[in-house]
Amino acid sequence: MSSLKKITQKRLFLPIFSMILVMLINVIYDMACGNAPLTFFTVTIKNGVLYGRLIDIFNRGTEAAILAIGMTLVVSSSAGTDISVGSVMSLYGGMCCMLLAGYGNTNVSNYAVPLIIGIGAGLLTACVCGLFNGFLVAYMNIQPMVATLILWSAGRAIGLLLCNSQIVYVRVPSFQKIGGYVGFIPTPILIAAACILVASLVLKFTALGTYIQSVGINKKASRIAGFNSAKIILLCYVICGLCAGLAGMVATSRIYSADTNNIGLNMELDAILAVALGGNSLGGGKFNLAGSLIGAYTIQAIDTTLLALGVSTAQSPVFKAIVVILIVVIQSEPAKDFFKKLGKKKEMAKGAAQA
Amino acid sequence: MEAGVVLKMQGICMTFPGVKALDHACLTLKKGEIRALMGENGAGKSTLIKCLTGVNKFEAGEIYLEGFNGPIVNKDTMDAQNKGIATVYQEVNLCPNLSVAENLYIGREPLTKIGTVNRKAMNRQAEELMKELELDIDVTRNLEDYSLALQQMIAIARAVDMDSKVLILDEPTSSLDDREVEKLFTMMRRLKAKGVGIIFVTHFLEQVYAVCDGITVLRNGQLVGEYNIEELPRVKLVAAMMGKDFDDLASIKQEGSGDKRKEPLVIEAKGLGHAGTIRPFDLDIHKGEVIGLTGLLGSGRSELARVIYGADRAQTGTLKVKGKEVKIKNPIDAMNLGMGLLPDDRKAEGIIGDLSVRENIILALQAKAGILKRIPMAKQIEIADKYIEMLQIKTASRETLIKQLSGGNQQKVILARWLATDPEFLILDEPTRGIDIGTKTEIQKLVLKLAAEGKSLIFISSEIEEMLRTCNRMAVLRDGAKVGEIEEADMNQMSVMKAIAGGDSNE
Ligand SMILES: Nc1ncnc2c1ncn2[C@@H]1O[C@H](COP(=O)(O)OP(=O)(O)O)[C@@H](O)[C@H]1O
Ligand SMILES: [Mg+2]
Numbered sequence: 001m002s003s004l005k006k007i008t009q010k011r012l013f014l015p016i017f018s019m020i021l022v023m024l025i026n027v028i029y030d031m032a033c034g035n036a037p038l039t040f041f042t043v044t045i046k047n048g049v050l051y052g053r054l055i056d057i058f059n060r061g062t063e064a065a066i067l068a069i070g071m072t073l074v075v076s077s078s079a080g081t082d083i084s085v086g087s088v089m090s091l092y093g094g095m096c097c098m099l100l101a102g103y104g105n106t107n108v109s110n111y112a113v114p115l116i117i118g119i120g121a122g123l124l125t126a127c128v129c130g131l132f133n134g135f136l137v138a139y140m141n142i143q144p145m146v147a148t149l150i151l152w153s154a155g156r157a158i159g160l161l162l163c164n165s166q167i168v169y170v171r172v173p174s175f176q177k178i179g180g181y182v183g184f185i186p187t188p189i190l191i192a193a194a195c196i197l198v199a200s201l202v203l204k205f206t207a208l209g210t211y212i213q214s215v216g217i218n219k220k221a222s223r224i225a226g227f228n229s230a231k232i233i234l235l236c237y238v239i240c241g242l243c244a245g246l247a248g249m250v251a252t253s254r255i256y257s258a259d260t261n262n263i264g265l266n267m268e269l270d271a272i273l274a275v276a277l278g279g280n281s282l283g284g285g286k287f288n289l290a291g292s293l294i295g296a297y298t299i300q301a302i303d304t305t306l307l308a309l310g311v312s313t314a315q316s317p318v319f320k321a322i323v324v325i326l327i328v329v330i331q332s333e334p335a336k337d338f339f340k341k342l343g344k345k346k347e348m349a350k351g352a353a354q355a
Numbered sequence: 356m357e358a359g360v361v362l363k364m365q366g367i368c369m370t371f372p373g374v375k376a377l378d379h380a381c382l383t384l385k386k387g388e389i390r391a392l393m394g395e396n397g398a399g400k401s402t403l404i405k406c407l408t409g410v411n412k413f414e415a416g417e418i419y420l421e422g423f424n425g426p427i428v429n430k431d432t433m434d435a436q437n438k439g440i441a442t443v444y445q446e447v448n449l450c451p452n453l454s455v456a457e458n459l460y461i462g463r464e465p466l467t468k469i470g471t472v473n474r475k476a477m478n479r480q481a482e483e484l485m486k487e488l489e490l491d492i493d494v495t496r497n498l499e500d501y502s503l504a505l506q507q508m509i510a511i512a513r514a515v516d517m518d519s520k521v522l523i524l525d526e527p528t529s530s531l532d533d534r535e536v537e538k539l540f541t542m543m544r545r546l547k548a549k550g551v552g553i554i555f556v557t558h559f560l561e562q563v564y565a566v567c568d569g570i571t572v573l574r575n576g577q578l579v580g581e582y583n584i585e586e587l588p589r590v591k592l593v594a595a596m597m598g599k600d601f602d603d604l605a606s607i608k609q610e611g612s613g614d615k616r617k618e619p620l621v622i623e624a625k626g627l628g629h630a631g632t633i634r635p636f637d638l639d640i641h642k643g644e645v646i647g648l649t650g651l652l653g654s655g656r657s658e659l660a661r662v663i664y665g666a667d668r669a670q671t672g673t674l675k676v677k678g679k680e681v682k683i684k685n686p687i688d689a690m691n692l693g694m695g696l697l698p699d700d701r702k703a704e705g706i707i708g709d710l711s712v713r714e715n716i717i718l719a720l721q722a723k724a725g726i727l728k729r730i731p732m733a734k735q736i737e738i739a740d741k742y743i744e745m746l747q748i749k750t751a752s753r754e755t756l757i758k759q760l761s762g763g764n765q766q767k768v769i770l771a772r773w774l775a776t777d778p779e780f781l782i783l784d785e786p787t788r789g790i791d792i793g794t795k796t797e798i799q800k801l802v803l804k805l806a807a808e809g810k811s812l813i814f815i816s817s818e819i820e821e822m823l824r825t826c827n828r829m830a831v832l833r834d835g836a837k838v839g840e841i842e843e844a845d846m847n848q849m850s851v852m853k854a855i856a857g858g859d860s861n862e
Contacts, residue, residue: 207724207728210721213707213709213710221698223666225718
């Protein structure tokens with residue numbers, strides 16, 4: 001009993017529990033369909049590349065996972081969310097493809113400028129967006145939701161403008177590779193892994209985590225203790241912008257085109273949900289990056305599962321919402337109290353039975 | 356229940372993770388009685404009160420309340436209020452961004468016929484209440500526009516206004532000045548005459564003997580005893596609280612710790628000021644010197660210190676640190692010059708509530724090291740353990756969240772945070788507020804020890820005695836301006852009071 005209690009009190013328990021729940025549904029579904037029970041986990045090599053539902057989840061979940069990194073920091077430091085990340089992804093696409101194709105061209109098979117310049121300029125643009133958001137929040141004291149609302153609506157429009165209101169295709173193999181495969185591994189998985197690795201190393205070997213949490217918990221006290229709260233918040237928004245750029249890079253290369261109307265559409269919601277699912281308080285303060293990442297992949301798992309279950313893409317948001325509500329309710333304080341009481345009652349009943 | 360008793364708590368037990376906060380604690384309160392609940396920090400006073408008001412759930416024991424047959428258990432503060440138990444907590448628990456009137460009537464707003472809040476009536480009632488209590492407050496302004504002291508008075512007014520059988524005041528006076536305390540006492544006596552039973556938690560012994568009829572002493576969560584006020588003179592009370600004989604504070608300071616003005620200058624402020632908080636002032640501080648800032652609450656004591664430290668940016672004047680002119684824009688600049696500030700509002704500006712004791716202790720040191728130079732975990736643990744041991748911080752472990760510590764222990768953690776940076780110049784703004792006698796003595800001793808090591812300090816306290824014991828010199832403030840200094844030879848209760856009061860107070 002006590003060891004079970006210990007496990008349930010771990011911070012990562014619920015996000016992991018949710019993830020396992022989603023996996024279980026898959027297993028049951030497969031069994032019901034007469035497939036091998038572990039179809040979900042089977043990874044095979046088809047046409048020379050990795051193939052399987054699990055691989056698909058990790059591949060498709062890349063954007064949400066990268067966004068979740070930045071979003072976690074923003075939520076922690078400023079007790080608010082950056083709702084512009086989806087638009088910034090799209091803006092990355094517009095900027096990068098416009099440069100690579102040359103302004104006005106819509107379909108090219110050769111770069112107008114070297115690839116690295118296109119990507120660099122796109123990421124830089126994303127960082128500038130973060131800088132803009134961060135400036136408004138940290139120095140102008142504007143509510144994060146309102147401050148980022150500006151780029152939420154303008155970012156996509158600017159991207160469209162850059163592309164002369166057209167979809168710009170960049171049909172160059174080296175560009176497509178970013179959203180494709182390296183050897184037999186999907187490149188996005190590698191990119192996500194790299195981002196996660198860098199983030200963990202930074203949090204492990206610098207004091208960034210302490211700075212951010214301290215500022216997020218008590219801004220005034222942090223200032224007295226020597227932190228520059230505004231700078232920290234600004235930094236978080238820039239990192240969030242960069243993450244949006246990187247997510248945009250993956251999303252754009254997947255479709256090797258700047259479809260500015262659709263790249264990153266509604267991704268901000270997934271990113272925010274990932275943070276919440278990870279057991280992080282949207283009120284800021286303490287954060288748990290691992291939780292957010294598990295949250296991001298869980299959301300993708302829900303998407304993939306629904307697809308496998310044959311739920312039509314038009315209806316899947318409804319199911320997703322239900323699942324998300326369930327998971328969030330399980331993690332809420334009243335529910336936790338309820339489970340605790342339930343546990344106690346059982347223990348008491350057991351005690352009575354023994355006596 | 357015996358006649359005349361309004362509240363009886365018996366055998367209350369309550370455990371926090373790792374701490375037995377209450378161990379069969381008891382309390383009996385009569386009608387029309389003011390009862391002091393005393394004990395050192397962490398003795399369990401606040402916890403006992405929270406068990407009564409339903410904030411904490413106790414594991415064993417009974418609570419009897421007049422008018423109820425059998426033991427009662429309150430589900431939450433609302434429930435307690437409905438049963439007639441009103442509470443004002445140690446830290447102001449109102450909403451800073453609501454108006455004073457709204458704060459006074461949250462949860463019981465007067466309504467219009469169609470069920471919306473009747474603002475006019477609410478504001479009128481609030482104004483009447485303020486007038487009755489002789490508080491000069493515009494009830495339509497936000498609570499945060501008023502000083503901590505006034506906020507505390509408003510919190511008390513809110514509790515007083517609700518017809519209650521029992522009123523609980525958990526250290527309401529720690530942020531009030533003498534005049535305000537007197538006002539509060541008047542209020543308390545009026546309620547007592549109406550038959551209300553009052554539980555009063557305070558760390559000021561004088562106050563206990565000024566208003567209370569009885570004393571209940573707790574120690575380590577257990578009842579030491581319940582006494583009538585005549586049975587327990589000061590010395591015995593202190594001994595009961597500490598569980599030992601009281602080491603006389605008066606003997607801490609050696610005679611003639613002397614004039615430090617032959618020592619080199621550490622701080623030279625010339626015409627330093629900040630519009631709206633402190634008018635331009637001059638102040639010199641030498642190596643090894645302890646300067647006391649005295650004045651009424653809101654006279655600019657904290658503000659003067661904050662300008663030197665850069666918590667508020669100086670708008671006029673110059674500041675020299677060890678002979679070199681410096682510009683301090685942010686606290687970190689001051690820290691890099693060897694300064695530290697322990698702020699008076701511990702909850703708002705001191706603790707980082709959701710971080711552990713360890714993280715809170717290394718915070719300033721980490722800020723000085725910079726974001727890229729993370730202090731290795733082994734080193735963090737070493738530092739934290741060192742100060743937990745040295746300052747005897749009572750915590751379940753170094754990883755306990757600081758918000759779970761009692762006020763005095765939180766204060767020690769903040770103190771540790773600054774000691775860890777080894778500052779040359781340390782500002783302590785009300786370091787002993789809301790702290791028990793034993794710890795107060797420790798902190799005063801620490802101040803003298805730091806000074807002996809050649810550190811300079813600014814010491815701010817509402818208790819004059821405390822400053823007389825520690826300071827080499829005092830600066831006097833009145834209405835946001837520095838109005839004079841008092842030399843050590845001239846420092847005594849009378850001279851300081853006179854200087855604070857100002858004018859020709861020739862009594
Ligand atoms: N929320 C909490 N979580 C864990 N421990 C607590 C909490 N609140 C108080 N304590 C512990 O309970 C004991 C009693 O604290 P408290 O009632 O606040 O003391 P007092 O008010 O007498 O200073 C202390 O050891 C304190 O550390
Ligand atoms: Mg207390």
